[in-house]
Amino acid sequence: MKSNKTILVTGSNGQLGKTIQKKSLKKKEFDWIFLPKEDLNITKVVEIKKAFKKYNPKFCINCAAFTDVTKSEKLPSKAHKINVQGVKNLTRVCNSNNCIMIHISTDYVFDGTKKSPYLVNDKANPLNKYGLTKYLSEKHVVENANFGYIVRTSWLYSENYGHNFYRNILRKASNGEEIKVVKDQYGTPTNTETVADFIIKIILSLPKKGIYHCAGEEVMSWYDFANKIVMENKYPSKIIPVNSKYGPVKRPLYSALKNSKL
Numbered sequence: 001m002k003s004n005k006t007i008l009v010t011g012s013n014g015q016l017g018k019t020i021q022k023k024s025l026k027k028k029e030f031d032w033i034f035l036p037k038e039d040l041n042i043t044k045v046v047e048i049k050k051a052f053k054k055y056n057p058k059f060c061i062n063c064a065a066f067t068d069v070t071k072s073e074k075l076p077s078k079a080h081k082i083n084v085q086g087v088k089n090l091t092r093v094c095n096s097n098n099c100i101m102i103h104i105s106t107d108y109v110f111d112g113t114k115k116s117p118y119l120v121n122d123k124a125n126p127l128n129k130y131g132l133t134k135y136l137s138e139k140h141v142v143e144n145a146n147f148g149y150i151v152r153t154s155w156l157y158s159e160n161y162g163h164n165f166y167r168n169i170l171r172k173a174s175n176g177e178e179i180k181v182v183k184d185q186y187g188t189p190t191n192t193e194t195v196a197d198f199i200i201k202i203i204l205s206l207p208k209k210g211i212y213h214c215a216g217e218e219v220m221s222w223y224d225f226a227n228k229i230v231m232e233n234k235y236p237s238k239i240i241p242v243n244s245k246y247g248p249v250k251r252p253l254y255s256a257l258k259n260s261k262l
């Protein structure tokens with residue numbers, strides 16, 4: 001069945017995908033198709049073409065990604081296959097089906113040398129393999145998608161879904177564990193609800209194509225964020241600040257994003 005209100009969401013079992021699924025229940029004017037990796041692997045063009053033939057989406061929200069920053073260092077070709085080649089595949093099929101693509105990217109495209117929130121046109125210079133794959137995917141969408149949006153977000157977390165910093169801290173705090181948290185990296189923690197709302201706003205308002213920033217309003221360190229989480233949930237704080245130089249992967253020391261207006 002053809003419909004110009006069909007929205008296809010890839011990687012729909014991730015934390016952002018699940019949040020969009022929840023939001024979709026209140027957006028019944030659209031036909032929502034949620035495809036987890038098992039039903040649509042974005043590294044397989046045949047699967048993408050098959051899904052597009054079946055659902056003929058007007059919008060494709062790409063929530064599929066290899067998001068493990070540490071594993072991306074050890075498995076760079078896997079990260080590249082999903083985060084770059086997968087996005088190239090989607091862009092190609094979106095173009096040939098007149099589908100508007102909404103791709104999600106990250107603050108880790110920046111090197112963290114700035115002292116104020118990054119603007120959309122600031123120069124990208126990723127420090128790690130994950131950031132590099134996401135930067136290459138952005139570049140491909142900007143240069144090749146007939147109609148493409150990039151939504152960059154940062155320090156994404158959901159209180160309800162997936163593996164993320166928020167839920168990790170809460171789990172450890174509820175077990176009474178002492179938790180070591182990095183104190184010298186600053187960013188803008190972002191709830192998946194905020195990004196899901198932003199994406200829906202893009203679909204409803206169709207601003208000019210290009211890159212947009214969507215992040216939380218408060219700049220803080222991981223240590224500050226951990227303290228905020230335990231305090232809000234009324235656990236005693238056993239958070240111990242540590243220095244990031246002992247971490248296994250190079251990450252930007254400052255990657256706050258300045259939000260785009262829609």
Ligand SMILES: NC(=O)c1ccc[n+]([C@@H]2O[C@H](COP(=O)([O-])OP(=O)(O)OC[C@H]3O[C@@H](n4cnc5c(N)ncnc54)[C@H](OP(=O)(O)O)[C@@H]3O)[C@@H](O)[C@H]2O)c1
Pocket residue numbers: 010011012013014015016017036037040041042043062063064065066067082086104105106107134153154155156157162163
């Ligand atoms: N998490 C963050 O802190 C953060 C920060 C900034 C930007 N972002 C970006 O935000 C977007 C959403 O991230 P998220 O946190 O929701 O990630 P997530 O929870 O890790 O979800 C990603 C989903 O993609 C699936 N996936 C992996 N390979 C796939 C493939 N080849 N084909 C289809 N699906 C595949 C994963 O399935 P499996 O788990 O089964 O592999 C998972 O369900 C990503 O583009 C990410 O780069 C995330």
